[in-house]
Amino acid sequence: MDIKMSRVWTIKAIFLVIVAVVMAIGGLQLFKHRHYMMPIVAGPGVTKVVKLSDYSRGLKGTMADTNVFFLEGKEEGGKMLLMANTHANEPAALLAALIFIENAEVEKGTLIIIPQFNHSASRNTKPGDGYPLYFEIPTNWGKKKIRMGNRDASPLDQWPDPDVYIHYPEEQLLSFIDVRNTNRTWPGRANGPLMERVTHGAMEIMRQEKVDIAVDLHGAETMFPVTNCIVAPDKSVRIATMASLTVKAREHFDSHVEPSPSGFRGLSHREIGDHSDTLPFLLEAPIPFLDQPTGPKTEKLLLDGKDPFLLSLSRKGKLFVSYDETGWPMEKRVGQHCSVALELLRQYSRKFPQREIEIRNVPRYAEVVKNGVGHYYHDPKKADKDKVYHN
Numbered sequence: 001m002d003i004k005m006s007r008v009w010t011i012k013a014i015f016l017v018i019v020a021v022v023m024a025i026g027g028l029q030l031f032k033h034r035h036y037m038m039p040i041v042a043g044p045g046v047t048k049v050v051k052l053s054d055y056s057r058g059l060k061g062t063m064a065d066t067n068v069f070f071l072e073g074k075e076e077g078g079k080m081l082l083m084a085n086t087h088a089n090e091p092a093a094l095l096a097a098l099i100f101i102e103n104a105e106v107e108k109g110t111l112i113i114i115p116q117f118n119h120s121a122s123r124n125t126k127p128g129d130g131y132p133l134y135f136e137i138p139t140n141w142g143k144k145k146i147r148m149g150n151r152d153a154s155p156l157d158q159w160p161d162p163d164v165y166i167h168y169p170e171e172q173l174l175s176f177i178d179v180r181n182t183n184r185t186w187p188g189r190a191n192g193p194l195m196e197r198v199t200h201g202a203m204e205i206m207r208q209e210k211v212d213i214a215v216d217l218h219g220a221e222t223m224f225p226v227t228n229c230i231v232a233p234d235k236s237v238r239i240a241t242m243a244s245l246t247v248k249a250r251e252h253f254d255s256h257v258e259p260s261p262s263g264f265r266g267l268s269h270r271e272i273g274d275h276s277d278t279l280p281f282l283l284e285a286p287i288p289f290l291d292q293p294t295g296p297k298t299e300k301l302l303l304d305g306k307d308p309f310l311l312s313l314s315r316k317g318k319l320f321v322s323y324d325e326t327g328w329p330m331e332k333r334v335g336q337h338c339s340v341a342l343e344l345l346r347q348y349s350r351k352f353p354q355r356e357i358e359i360r361n362v363p364r365y366a367e368v369v370k371n372g373v374g375h376y377y378h379d380p381k382k383a384d385k386d387k388v389y390h391n
């Protein structure tokens with residue numbers, strides 16, 4: 001080999017080493033994120049914790065299996081299923097569900113909570129958009145570190161994607177990526193693609209446990225018309241309207257009602273109602289972080305919702321929510337989810353007193369805004385070991 005050739009090989013080898021080092025550093029961060037465990041302290045209301053695979057066998061041993069918290073009241077009554085992290089990049093939902101799990105005391109009826117519904121997506125990220133891998137919520141005892149996930153399940157858990165996703169059972173053609181989106185795979189199948197087994201598990205909970213109402217918590221862009229709202233099909237619309245009017249009058253925030261379109265398949269607010277006796281509701285709170293025309297996707301933007309580009313768009317009337325210098329902080333979004341979920345329960349219980357659900361010790365909007373979200377989380381180091389669940 002002449003000197004010129006050996007120099008080329010040396011340069012190639014150096015590049016190879018640099019690429020290997022970059023891949024190792026990046027890969028290690030992604031590996032740690034995928035395996036990071038967040039502790040949840042089961043509060044006084046939690047009576048048992050089971051796995052979603054107890055209702056959908058095909059999830060056993062997979063990364064899509066997830067914890068299901070039962071809070072059974074002293075007295076019999078109605079049942080509510082609360083789901084968060086259907087989209088794991090809309091974290092106000094998870095934060096609200098954790099407030100319920102760590103604090104709620106159930107007097108009457110049963111509360112069933114799945115805090116990380118798309119568990120695989122909670123261990124996925126969106127490198128192309130520069131998502132932070134984690135975010136931290138200040139508490140009275142330090143910072144609670146939480147994984148920031150993605151909208152869709154990880155391809156490590158469900159792969160390959162089809163060219164088009166054919167919805168079951170309606171056979172509507174959906175985008176290929178929706179096969180990993182647990183708000184398109186309802187009602188699901190026991191032996192379908194992994195995400196269909198997730199939604200099938202929730203359908204089985206609703207059918208077997210005779211759940212009265214299901215609330216699916218989300219966040220939506222401020223430039224998207226279906227934001228800051230309760231999405232409800234015809235059968236749920238009366239209760240949704242009462243809840244919307246009540247929070248507006250008593251708590252002074254907007255959460256209008258949007259009808260669930262009957263021709264758009266796979267969504268929780270459509271399929272749950274069509275395939276069970278449960279009344280579904282999907283709650284959207286604004287999440288400026290997900291809007292396209294923002295500055296960098298930082299942890300700060302995720303938490304305070306402040307962005308100069310959105311502010312200028314707001315002044316041009318391009319946003320579907322009111323927006324000013326105060327942004328849209330996390331505590332407002334989480335507080336809205338808590339209040340609207342509690343109000344749906346209250347309205348349901350008024351309409352069906354024989355299926356009443358009575359919960360105490362969950363804060364409403366004004367309290368969460370005043371005290372901050374972290375105020376309601378407990379220190380896992382000080383809790384009894386058998387009360388701490390790793391998620």
Ligand SMILES: [Zn+2]
Nearest residue numbers: 087090218219
């Ligand atoms: Zn969503």
